[in-house]
Amino acid sequence: MGVESIPRTLLPLKIIATGTALPPKCVESSVLDRQLNKPNGYVEKRSGIIHRFHASNDASQAELAAAAIEDALVRHNVASDSIDLLISASAIAIQALPFSAAHILKVAKLPAGMASFDINTSCVSFISALQVAAGLLNSGVYQRIAIVSADIASRGIDWNDEESSLIFGDGAACVIVERGDGQSGILSYLMETYPEGSELCEIRAGGTRRNPRAGINDSDFLFRMQGKKLFRQASALIESFLSRLLFAGGVSLAQINTVVPHQASHLSLEHMRKRLGVKPEALIDIYRYRGNQVAASIPSALHEAAINGRLNRGQRVMLIGTAAGLTLGGMVLVS
Template sequence: MHPRASSPRPARSLAILGTGHSLPQQVLTSAELDHRLGLAPGSVERISGVQQRHVAGHEDNAATLGAQAAHKALQAAGVALQQLDLIVCANGTQDQGMPCNAALLQRELGLGQSGIPAMDINASCLGFIAALDTLSWAIQAGQYRRVLVVCADIASCGLNWQQVEVSGIFGDGAAAAVLGPGGGRILASRLRTYAEGAELCQIPAGGSRYHPRRIDQPFAPLTSFAMHGKGVFRLAAKYLPALLDDLLAQAGLSLAEIDWVIPHQASQQAMAHAARRLSMSPGKVIDIFARHANQVAASLPTALDIAVRDGRIQRGQRLLMIGTGAGLSLGGMVLEF
């Protein structure tokens, strides 16, 4: 049963003051993967829809990539590090079990003695939408005026590269945004979780449930990402239409009044399905999948930053950000940029 659709609601003030993204230097093409895996030329790109992806080297971690993206966002926003009131990481993956990613990022930014609060908001691939939705209330209330949000994910180390259907669609990267009051507006937002699909996307290891001291099975296989792609697609297709209708009803808009759609770059199949479902011109969908792959939580804000920097997205335009993540969770936001 779907929750009842919403009526138009008052907008929330939220300005995205600046954005930035960063990528590891190492590029892995699908042609290289074909050779590495002994596949016929063109196999990985045909299966995954990805031409190339950036993958982290041994010197990279989420904090270093996140700091690079953060500096670009701060420069674009005209905000100094010392002006920040809050640092938030919305990664889908962890740099380590403890402390939170945001604490490690704070140190990487040279703010380790600043006292600026740092915390994580983890909603898997929907981290950016969840962070904007959650933080907008505190910003609107005046608790914070300058908030740095960073999504930085290194997926490559948790993949079984023999499983091309899964590993071939992922890449690494980071993206950041500086938030503040005034300027933009959240016209609608919605997050939903259907835990009937909790096992469709998961990395079992990493916490106490499958800690190596508590299990009687091999630990290494539990550290790899596992995804049942068809199950994810079916469940998302079941619930996404109602979510989209709800978002547009909240915003009091039709799809024709949306300037740009920025989907989470989940997979070629998901991107194609979203384009069909939205019945929008491909030119109105920000699609970076072929050259970046699925960068987990960093995907959506990376696509946003690329489209802002190349001039497609302009102030005052209405953006529909939408996607799915492990949980199984769905989320969307209509934002007046």
């Protein structure tokens, strides 16, 4: 049975605004060459990044998130008091308690007392949040929802680990959604977790597993990644995952107008082009100028698609990525 013969129900959802925010410090790969005592061009060749942005050690993650929200509101002339739910969809918490959305709401230009909560599925948190938002909007509980992803990955970099230290950048992105008229929405959503890979990408501290009473080292606060093993596991899973995501949406890859992937690494994006067969003109690639922004990567790339006319009415857009866990997340939208 062909995918076109399978009836699909569109879950209504309309993106009405997008925005981003970046820290002021732009870090060229040539600067890291000198910092790490490497020959000229080494970091760019190894990481695939021309520059990325790093926050200062005292910068506020909540304020970075609030700046992305403000950019979305102002850019699209959306009234702040029209938002009735804030979802923080970040991989890295501001602190263990309270939840990050409360910190963001405290500094954002949004009404005090509004509903807020966090969703965290690491680098694919935004995809999870978009699905939850669609369900809430269609239940009638909320009318307009702001989803913001903000991560300061640079604060957890272990500069002794060359494999992971070169690829991360900081940033935030906000997407504002409402139910819309039912002509746009979600065709399919898929999330899968393979916990045998849970130790391949982690920050051990920040919860009950590693703390002063359970035992903790300074290195537990830093990001750890077994990159080669992680890439092998993700690569072995992603092709069949993509097939299931597309089948659930009743579409083929050729019918997807725009692909918005997690900007994990230059290798992962090249895998998208070569192994998965994503056409270069369909792929949104901001990695060379942002690096891996963790959960902020996908909504930042979605914003890039929006401002470049890649979210035109009626077009099919696919969000896809892999994350710590090991988790795979994907969504097919009609814009």
